[in-house]
Amino acid sequence: MTFQPITHLRHVDLAVPDFDKQRAFYGATWGLAEIGGDNGIALFAAEGSPEQYVVRIRRDRRKRMDLVAFGAANAADVDELATRLTAADVPVVSEPGAMDTPGGGYGFRFFDPDGRVVEVSAGVGTRAHRKIEEREAIPVRLSHCVVNSRNPERLRAFYERHLGFRLSDTLYSEHMGELMYFMRCSPVHHSFAIARGPHVSLHHASFEMRGVEEYMRGTGRALRAGTRMTWGPGRHTAGDNTFSYFHDPHGNTVEYTTELAILDEDTWHPGLHDVDDPITQDQWGTADPMSELVAKEQFNDPDVLFSAPPV
Incomplete structure (x- = not known):
């Protein structure tokens, strides 16, 4: 096993x-x-x-x-x-x-x-938490983390071999090949994903909201606060989740999402989703079309590598 x-x-x-x-x-x-x-x-x-x-x-x-x-x-x-x-x-x-x-x-x-x-x-002790109420537009939990890699195939193989992650879906382009691997460690469609990028960096961190109503209210609060939205609101095909992407004050991309798919792992087969099909990126058609300019918003700055933080 x-x-x-x-x-x-x-x-x-x-x-x-x-x-x-x-x-x-x-x-x-x-x-x-x-x-x-x-x-x-x-x-x-x-x-x-x-x-x-x-x-x-x-x-x-x-x-x-x-x-x-x-x-x-x-x-x-x-x-x-x-x-x-x-x-x-x-x-x-x-x-x-x-x-x-x-x-x-x-x-x-x-x-x-x-x-x-x-x-x-x-064995980390749990924190006292509570049910998020209807129309309460704050994150319920951290949903997933996506990273950029110059060699996503190698990184995917590492996380599969050593950490036991499973592939849920792949984004690809006829001209650029495979662009993103959605990886899971539970029946949730992905808690980690690997994107092809020009350098190693954080692509985005995603936070799950209670539901679509709360997701939209949170999106509105961030916009009213002057936070720069880079893409959204919309709904992806891979994972079937909603998305609103913003930049934090230092240019890291953070996302509000909800309704990420829960898979039957015994019957699920990873799919290949063509990013040139507009439905792949946004089923609703409410976000700007995916383009090179939109993609670059998630490249982030090159990260500090092979150097452990002091704490």
Whole structure:
């Protein structure tokens, strides 16, 4: 049986020069709850999620994605994953051990083939959370994370082989080949995806809303606050989810979404979706047509690679 240690996406950690502006955005504008932090670190939770936090902001002179964090079922799977990665000569940043982040737990960090830091942990204490009410336009949870890679085929193979991710769907173009791989670690269509890009970077982080009404109200709040929308509102074909893409104050793309497909893994077969078909990108036809200019909005700045964050 294939080793499948990953259960879900935990959080995405970002470092930025203008800490105060970024902090204000993720709280007041984006609708996350600041739950703590000190010495240039702010932690943000989603009110509907049991995760201790879904976004970490850290002050740094350089903009970067510090890491992406995934959950595992138990400490034994964490240890087994670390052993397998070491045997495969994957660079390990920190050995498995007790974690000093909120909720504790047991985990470790390593570099994926692109040089980004990945954290895997188990046994993290849950946070008191609540049901998001009707018309309450704040994120329920962190939905998924998408990264840019110059070699998405290699990165896909790594996450499949070592972390047990499964391919749900692929976006392709007749002229450019395969452009994005949607990867799942549960019946949810994707919690991670890999896009073909000119450099390694964060493509976008996506936050799930209660429903379409709340998704549209959140989109409107962000627009009224002067947040730059780069694409949307619309509804994708792969994943069947809604989308509104914005830039945070440092140019990272963040998305409001809802209704991401839940798959029957016993019967699902990955599909190939042609990006030149307008229905692939937006079933509703309400967003601007996909173009090179729209695609570039998610390229982001080149990331800091093979360099672990200080915390």
